[in-house]
Amino acid sequence: MTTTVATGRERRAPVRPTGQERTFSADELIVSKTDPRGLITYANDVFLRVGAFERHEVIGQPHNIIRHPDMPKAVFKLLWDTVSSGRELFAYVNNLAADGANYWVLAHITPSLDRSGRIVGYHSNRRKPSAEGVRAASALYDRLLAEERRHSGGKAAVQASSALLAQVLAERGVSYEEFVWSIVPEEV
Template sequence: MVSTTGTSRVSRAAVRPTGQERTFGADELIVSKTDTRGVITYANDVFCRVGAYELHEVVGQPHNLIRHPEMPRAVFKLLWDTVSAGRELFAYVNNLAADGANYWVLAHVTPSFGPGGKVVGYHSNRRRPARAGVEAVQPLYRELLAEESRHGTGRAAAEAGSALLAARLAERGVDYDEFVWSLIPDVEA
């Protein structure tokens, strides 16, 4: 694990989306670890390269450093509710790089357990998602963002988005995991 001592805060306010999308290799994994507060304790070289950060710029920073403004708060609320309860979650996530580019990932976030089964942090592996999956999730995410925007930027927005997400999933007769897995193309033998 990388020490967080002596790191400087990176200003997220200065990063504005450029609309330039980047990707990464199908055989690459973006990996990061956080403590229970979501502060980055480890990031691999792919995380840094794709996110356009140096390692010292991310370690010690909140993981939402890479949160794209076009990602619904409801998805992050679901993610944190799930992993803090000790369960894993897969999610399609649009991230924001330090240079304003965005990059989509299929994230697998898991809790890390310490002695006695207590959650001591979180571990996330991200793969390059299939384009069809990204295109399928975008209309739902836009709808969630529109709903959230009607309720401000805080807890009320996340709650409103979460209620709409639950309703849309109920209409489909699936939970979020089943929805995500339905967007992942079958691998042909």
């Protein structure tokens, strides 16, 4: 699967995952901000370096330009349902860099509110996840992706993988965020 990366008004060729994994140091944070529609309004230097982007390539572009095709749509549906309702969410996310490398993050996404409590954008801080957390998230995400593939994409695939996610979490007796925190090492 490929992702197309836009650069200003021009579009780059589709980005194909290379299988090369990139990382960043534990003392760095990847930070980005978007408007209410998810268009990037700010990206810090770590975001640009790890994502292999130039600033002009991301500002004004949809945040999903870093969406890796191996991320379950159910997780993004949960993420957007949560933050668009005014709540924060922590999530393990596998991102796609402009050069095809991937990088895992432990993301903390929050809505940005104006004085009246109206959502005016979103803010995301991402830190380096633990290897154990990535393994646990990957195992769950592989199941969700298999469910999506069985339903040939589209709305049915998202509904099916969302139902499977809800079932898995119910069997464990946890919410998604409790699942995330259960796989974060204690030293974090």
